Amino acid sequence: MTSDKVETLSAAQWFKENSEIAGFDNPGKSTFTSVRELVENSLDACDDDIQLLQMRGEEIEYPNINVVIHPVSHERIRQKILANLDGGGSGPVLEGIEDFEIEHDPSEKYYVIEVGDNGPGIYHDLISLVFGTVFTGTKYGIKQGRGRFGMGAKMAMIHAQKTTGLDTEIWSATRDVSEESYFRIKIDLKSNSPIYTTQKIIPDKPWHGLRMRLYLGGNLIWAKQRILEYFKQMSLVTPYVNFRLVIGDEKYLFQRVTDEIPPLPIETKPHPHGIDIEELKEMVKRYPRKYVIKNERNEGFPTLAEFLHIDFQGIGEGTAKKFLRYKVDIAPNMPLNELNEAHIFKLSQAMSTYDDFPAPDSSCLSILPHESLEQAANALLEPEYINSVTGKIIAIKGHPVHITTSVAFGGNIPTGATLYRFANRIPLLFKERSDVCYKALEEANIKRYIDINVHGVTVMVSVVSTRIPYQDAAKDFIADYDELRETIKLSMQKAFRGIKTYVSRREEEKKKEQEFEKLKEHANRLGVSLAKITKGIPMSESEIQSRLMKIIMSEYSIDK
Amino acid sequence: MSQTSQNLKIIEELQKLKKIEIEAIKAPKDALKIKELSLEETKQGIEDIALNLLSLLDFDERPAISVPIRSAQNTIVDQETGHIFLGHNAVTRSLSPASVRQLAVLIRVADGIHELLTLGRHSTKRELFYTDVNLFQDQTISDRAIEDLAVTLRTIRNATNIVASAKGKIIGRIRFRESGDLIDCTKMGTGGKAITPFQEQVEDIDSDAEFVLLVEKDAAFMSLSEAKIYDRYPCILMTGIGSPDIATRMMLRRIVEETGIPVFAIMDADPYGLEILRSYTFGSKALGYETPWLVTQNIYWLGLRPEDMQNYKIPKEVYIPLTDADRKKGKELLDEIWLQNKPKWAEQLKLMLRSGVKAEIQALASKGFEYMTETYLPQKLESADWI
Numbered sequence: 001m002t003s004d005k006v007e008t009l010s011a012a013q014w015f016k017e018n019s020e021i022a023g024f025d026n027p028g029k030s031t032f033t034s035v036r037e038l039v040e041n042s043l044d045a046c047d048d049d050i051q052l053l054q055m056r057g058e059e060i061e062y063p064n065i066n067v068v069i070h071p072v073s074h075e076r077i078r079q080k081i082l083a084n085l086d087g088g089g090s091g092p093v094l095e096g097i098e099d100f101e102i103e104h105d106p107s108e109k110y111y112v113i114e115v116g117d118n119g120p121g122i123y124h125d126l127i128s129l130v131f132g133t134v135f136t137g138t139k140y141g142i143k144q145g146r147g148r149f150g151m152g153a154k155m156a157m158i159h160a161q162k163t164t165g166l167d168t169e170i171w172s173a174t175r176d177v178s179e180e181s182y183f184r185i186k187i188d189l190k191s192n193s194p195i196y197t198t199q200k201i202i203p204d205k206p207w208h209g210l211r212m213r214l215y216l217g218g219n220l221i222w223a224k225q226r227i228l229e230y231f232k233q234m235s236l237v238t239p240y241v242n243f244r245l246v247i248g249d250e251k252y253l254f255q256r257v258t259d260e261i262p263p264l265p266i267e268t269k270p271h272p273h274g275i276d277i278e279e280l281k282e283m284v285k286r287y288p289r290k291y292v293i294k295n296e297r298n299e300g301f302p303t304l305a306e307f308l309h310i311d312f313q314g315i316g317e318g319t320a321k322k323f324l325r326y327k328v329d330i331a332p333n334m335p336l337n338e339l340n341e342a343h344i345f346k347l348s349q350a351m352s353t354y355d356d357f358p359a360p361d362s363s364c365l366s367i368l369p370h371e372s373l374e375q376a377a378n379a380l381l382e383p384e385y386i387n388s389v390t391g392k393i394i395a396i397k398g399h400p401v402h403i404t405t406s407v408a409f410g411g412n413i414p415t416g417a418t419l420y421r422f423a424n425r426i427p428l429l430f431k432e433r434s435d436v437c438y439k440a441l442e443e444a445n446i447k448r449y450i451d452i453n454v455h456g457v458t459v460m461v462s463v464v465s466t467r468i469p470y471q472d473a474a475k476d477f478i479a480d481y482d483e484l485r486e487t488i489k490l491s492m493q494k495a496f497r498g499i500k501t502y503v504s505r506r507e508e509e510k511k512k513e514q515e516f517e518k519l520k521e522h523a524n525r526l527g528v529s530l531a532k533i534t535k536g537i538p539m540s541e542s543e544i545q546s547r548l549m550k551i552i553m554s555e556y557s558i559d560k
Numbered sequence: 561m562s563q564t565s566q567n568l569k570i571i572e573e574l575q576k577l578k579k580i581e582i583e584a585i586k587a588p589k590d591a592l593k594i595k596e597l598s599l600e601e602t603k604q605g606i607e608d609i610a611l612n613l614l615s616l617l618d619f620d621e622r623p624a625i626s627v628p629i630r631s632a633q634n635t636i637v638d639q640e641t642g643h644i645f646l647g648h649n650a651v652t653r654s655l656s657p658a659s660v661r662q663l664a665v666l667i668r669v670a671d672g673i674h675e676l677l678t679l680g681r682h683s684t685k686r687e688l689f690y691t692d693v694n695l696f697q698d699q700t701i702s703d704r705a706i707e708d709l710a711v712t713l714r715t716i717r718n719a720t721n722i723v724a725s726a727k728g729k730i731i732g733r734i735r736f737r738e739s740g741d742l743i744d745c746t747k748m749g750t751g752g753k754a755i756t757p758f759q760e761q762v763e764d765i766d767s768d769a770e771f772v773l774l775v776e777k778d779a780a781f782m783s784l785s786e787a788k789i790y791d792r793y794p795c796i797l798m799t800g801i802g803s804p805d806i807a808t809r810m811m812l813r814r815i816v817e818e819t820g821i822p823v824f825a826i827m828d829a830d831p832y833g834l835e836i837l838r839s840y841t842f843g844s845k846a847l848g849y850e851t852p853w854l855v856t857q858n859i860y861w862l863g864l865r866p867e868d869m870q871n872y873k874i875p876k877e878v879y880i881p882l883t884d885a886d887r888k889k890g891k892e893l894l895d896e897i898w899l900q901n902k903p904k905w906a907e908q909l910k911l912m913l914r915s916g917v918k919a920e921i922q923a924l925a926s927k928g929f930e931y932m933t934e935t936y937l938p939q940k941l942e943s944a945d946w947i
Contacts, residue, residue: 515657522664523655525695526613526623529664529671533610539617547617551655554620 021473024159028222031069031111034156035227038115038212039065040426041153043238044145045119045210051264052120061118062256063241069227070112071220071248109217110164113156116211121174124181124201144265144365144424144466156214158187163217167197171211180205220247226429228252232380233420233427237368237462239376257379258372268364269313272357274398274467277348283311284344287336304339304347305332314358327354362393362400365464368425370406373460377408381458384410385506387498391491394483399467401484405491406460409499413456417446421478422462423470428477435477437461440488449496450503457499461488516556523548570793573944574770577822577858585852588638591645592628594849597715603677605713606670613667624654625663628711630846637842642898644843645851646711662705666712668692669705673720682721682758707847716850717806723757728808729781730755732790732797733769734815738762745796750785752797757807765818769796772815772823774859776836777802780826780921780932787933793941803836806847809854812840816856824862824946829869830882830918831889834909837861842898860946861905863936864921866912872936878926879917886918904947 019025023033046063053060122130157168167184184197224247231243235254240261243254275283284307288300291310302310305320315323321332328350330343339347370388377386391403421428421437432438441459450457463478471479478484527545539547587593597605613623627650628634634649653663672691676683685706689699696702710717731752734745739761745753756762773795775781781799790797796815800808816823825840827833838844841859843851869879882890890913893899899906912918924932940946 518657519655519660522660525664526655526667529667530610530614532671533607533667533674534614539614544614544617547620548623548655551617551620551622 019159022155023474024155026222027109027217027219028226030159030163030216031113031218031220031223032226032230034113034159034214034216034218035067035069035115035223036230036426037156038113038153038214039067039234039243042115042117042119042210043241046117046241047264049120050261054261054264060261062259064118064244065241066114066116066244066246067231068112068114068246069220069248070114070246072110072112072215109219110215111218111220112213112215113160114211114213116171116209118207118209121172121208121210122181123174124172127170127172127181127183127185143267144464153212154187156216157185158189160214160216161186164215166215168215169213173205173207173209175208178206179203180207229429230427233422233429236373236376236380236420236460237422237425237427239368239372255379257375260369260372262366262368262372265366266364268361268466269311271314271360271395271398272308272312272351272354273395274360275312275348275351277345280344280348280351284336284339301336303333303335304330307336313361319357323350323354323356359393360395360398360400360466362402364466365400365402366425367402367404367464368462370404373404373406373462377406377458377460381408382412383408383456383458385499385502387495387502389491389495389498391487394487396465396469396481396484397467399465399469401463401465401469401487403484403487403491404462404464405488405495406462407492407495407499408458408460409450409502410455410457413458415453415456417441417450417452418456418458420458420460422460423468423475423478424464425462430476432477434471434480436480436485437463437478437488439480440485440492443485444489444492444496446492446496449493449500455503459492459495461492463488512556516552519552519556520549523552570941570944571770574822577771577860579816579820579822579858582817582820582857585641585643585855587645587852588636590647591636591638592648592711592714592849594711594714594716594852596853597713597719599677599680599719599721602713602715602719602721603674605715606674606677606709609670609712610667622655623663624652625666625712626650626652627666627708628849630707630711630848632845635845635848637897639897642842642901643851643855644845644848644898646848665695665701665705666708668695669702670709673706673709673722676721682723684723684725684757686725688722711849714849716853717847718759718853724805724807726754726757726807727805728755728798728800728811729753729778730796730798730811731781731785732773733794734765734767734796736762736766737764746790750782752781752785755798755807755811757805759807759810759814762811762814765815767796767815767819767821768794769819769821770794771821772796772798772812773862774812774823774825774840775799775921776825776827776833777921783929784933784937787930789933789937800836800840804840806850806854809840809856813854813856816858820858822946823856823859824941825859826863826921827861828918828920829864829866829912829923830880830920831886831893831909831912833864834893834905835889837905838893838896838898842901861908862940862946864919864924865947866908866915866918869915869917869919869923872924872927874919874923875926878923879919882913882916882918887913902947908947 024030042065050060160168167186170183170185171180173180180202182202183199186195186197188195231245231254235243239258240256242256245252290299291302293302293306293310305317305324308315308320309317324330324332328347374386374388386406386408388404388406394401419432419438419441421435446452469479469481471477524545526548527541530544531541609625613625616623628646629649629651630646634647636645636647653659653666672688685703689696689702706720706722707717710720729752731745731748736743738756743753778799778801781797784797798812825837827837840856843855890909894909924936
C-alpha cells in the first residue's frame, strides 16, 4: 500500500448501517472484530512488504504483530486525549500502554486497542487517503486476500468513533525516510471525508511499520476467549509471524516457528465463469485505454476477441474467436465500443455456461506448505503425530478452490475431535455447524478410522481461493457446495487413514519393543538357570546371556 | 433278617467282585514311553536338557526344546481297556516371543528340581512356586511346568521330588506304615487321615475291608465317617475332594493291588462327577503319561446315578437343570472312547442328557439327614446295585 493505484469510494454511511454484516452487531463481537481487522490489515501489509522485498532481491523481515487490548474508563480516555494533544510514543514494538492505569473492573466497557506491525508503513501523504474513506481497494484483477471486505481497519475506526467519539491515532514510518508520521483521524460520515485533528511529522524516528490505536466501547468478557482462540489458530496458519498479545496485564506470545514464507498470492485475471453481468460491464467500461496485444501497444478499443484475451485468464485469441462465433454468435472482430446492452447480456450468459474454458488457474494462490503448518501445530497443540493431505483443486464459479487438511493426533490433544476452519488463512470461529467443513467432517465418519473416545484429534481444514464461497455477506462460514464438501470429506478421510496407519504401525512397534524386552528379560533368567544346572560348564552365566542376546539382536533391529 | 446275616449276604456278593491278581497296566505301542527314573537318572536328564539347549547356542541358533502336549489334542486311548495315555505330539518352547516365557518357566523349574535332587530332598509345589514368584506369578504356572518337565524327561512327577500338599483323605478298615509309623485308620475320629503325598513312604498295607467306598466330595465323606459306616460294613472310606491328586489315585491303586477288593464310587450325578470317576478309572488327559501308576481297575459306580433320581424318588425340587457347559461336557464325554468300555455308564450319561437335570449327592438329604447312611447306601449295597 506504499504506492500503486488507490481508488476511493464512499460508503462509510453504508457501513454504519450494515454493522451487523461487518461483525459489529454487539459489543463483544465488535471488540473481537476490531482486533482481527487491524491484525489482518497489518498482516496484509507485511505480506505485501515481503513480496516487494523478495522481488527486489532484498532480505525479508519476518512480521511482528503486536496487539494490546487495554481496559480503561471513558473518562480516562478523554483526559488523556485532552492532556496530550501532541500524541506520543513511537517505534515498532509496543510492550503495553504504560500511560494508562489498568482498570480491573470487569464491568468496564471501554478499551484501548492498539495494533502495531513492522511492515512497510504508509507514506505521510497517503495516510489520509487510505484511512479516511472506506472501500479503498487496488483491485483490477482478482487476488486471494485476507480482508473480508477489502477495507480492514476502516470499519473498526468507524466503530470506535461511534462508541467513544474519539479519534483514531496512527503512527507510521517507512524504510526510506527516517521520520515518523503521526495522525489523529476522525471520519465525517456524511461527507465521507477524513478530519485530521492532528497531523504532523516527527523527525529522527527511523523505523518502519504502522501502529494504530483505537478507543472503543466493547465487551472483553465475551471477546477474550475468542481473541485468544483467534491468535492461536492464526499462529497455525501464519507460522512465519510473531504475534505478541497483551490483554490487560496478561501477556501472550505466539512465536514464529518457521523461516519459510509461503509463496504469496499473485494477482490474476478473472476467469470467465467468475464474472457476472455487472462486473462485465465494468470491465468493458475501462476502455478506451492503453492496452497491449500481440506485444504491440495500442490505445482505444480492442476487438471483442482481443478484449476477452486481454482481460480474462485462459482465453487465447483462437478460443475467443471460436467461442464468440459458435457459442455467442457475435462477430469476434466487433470493436468493443460497439457492444450494446443486448450483446453484453448474451456474452455474459454464454460465458457462464461455456464448459470448454480451461479450469481456473490455481497457481496464483498462496498455499501454506504442510511442513510449516505442522511445525506450528507441533509447537502449539503438541500432538503425537500430524498427517496433512492436499485435496483436489476444484473450481467454484470460476474461482480455483484449494483444500488442505491436516489432522493432528494424540499427544496433548484432549480426547474427541476438534475442527479448525481456515479461509484464505484466516480462522473462522463462528457458526461452525453451518460450515461445509463441519458437514464434511460429519460425513467423513472419523470413528471408522480413529477411536476419538480414546484419542484426541484436531482437524484443520484450510480453504484457499481467489474468492472463498461464503454463504453470506457476514462471511462467517463457507457455503455447502456438494463438490466442495465431497473434496473436503475425501481429504479428511485420506488424512484419517494416514493416522490409522500410523496408529497400527506404532502399535506394531510397541509390540516389537515389548517382545524384545520380554526376550531380553527371559534370556537373563535362562542364563542364570542353565549355568546353575550345568555348573558353568561349558559356558558361564554371562556368556550364555550374551550369546542369547546376540541371537535376539539379530532378529530385532532395535537400536539399544 | 438280622443285620449280620444281611451283611454276610452282601459279603458273598462282594467276594465275586474280588480280583485275585491285578495286572500291571501296559501302555499301547503308540503312546509315549514313560519310566520311573531314579534320582540320579532324573538329575542327569535335567542336565542333558540344559546341555542340549546350550549346544544350539554354538550355532547361533535359538535354543528350543520339545515338550509333549498334555491335553486332549495328544490323548491316546487304549481301545481294549479304555485307559488314557499321551501320544507323541509336542510343542516347541524356544527363544521366541510366543514361547520364551514358557521356556524360561520350564528351565527355572528344572533348575529348582535339579537343586532339590542334588540335596536329596523333597519339596511341595507351593514351595517351588515361591522360589521365583516374580517369574511364575501364579502357582498353576509352576505346577504345570513341573508336569511338563516330568513328561519331557519321560518320567512321572514323583521322580522330580516335587509333591503336592496333602489333599485326599482316608478312614476305615485299613492299617499301614507311613514313614515307619503305624497308622490305624479305624482310629482317626471323624476327620480321617490325610493321604500323604510321599507315597513311597507308605508300606505294609493291611486291611480286612471288603470294599472301598470312594466319594467325590468332602461333605459326603464327613457324613459317612461320622456315621462310622466302616463299622457297619467292612470298608475303607476315601475321598480325593473333587478332582483327585496323584497321591489319592496312587493310594487307591495300591490298596486295590494289595487287597483285590472292589471300589464303589459315590459321585454327583452330573458330567463332572462322571469325569472324576473317569480319572480314577481310566486316567486323566493332563496326567496321561502317569496312567500306569495312577488308574485303578475294579471301580464300580454305586451312586448317585441319574436313574437313582427316579428310583429313589428324590424330590424334583432338588434337581438342577443342566447348564450349557454341562451339556457340552456331557456330549464330549459321550464321544470319548473309554466310555465304550462302560456301556452302563454311557446309558446313565445319556439318561442325564435326556432328562436335562443333574443332582448332587447332598440331594439325598432332602429325604432326611440320615437317608444316605440309613436307607440309600444299605439298599444300594444289599441289592448289589452297582454298575
